[in-house]
Amino acid sequence: MKDVGNRIFKAEKKNPADRADQATIASRAIIEQEAAARVKKTARLKQMRLEKEAEEAANPVAAPAKKGKAQKRK
Structure with missing residues (x-):
């Protein structure tokens, strides 16, 4: 009987494998x-992305005109 009373107040040792x-489980x-x-x-x-590509295909935007080369100053 005395042994039963001591077990109530003492924490049982946990198996490290259980922890x-x-x-x-928590990390998974x-x-x-x-x-x-x-x-x-x-x-x-x-x-x-697919919606944007479909929208762009339906409404093609004109490419901006290319600028000529800038002349170097002498």
């Missing part, structure tokens, strides 16, 4: 979130 597993979750955000951002930017 490592928790850290691994963070990495997966970042990867999902990166894929989402890439898809959004690609869509914007």
Whole structure:
């Protein structure tokens, strides 16, 4: 009975492998979130680029006239 009372107030020793597993799970979750955000951002930017290219193809802008060479002063 005395042993039971001591266990209640003493923290059990944790296995270092359990802490490592928790850290691994947490880091993988963070990495997966970042990867999902990166894929989402890439898809959004690609869509914007395609829309811009389609708009530019529909409305071609005239190229600015080339300037002549500047003459050197003597």
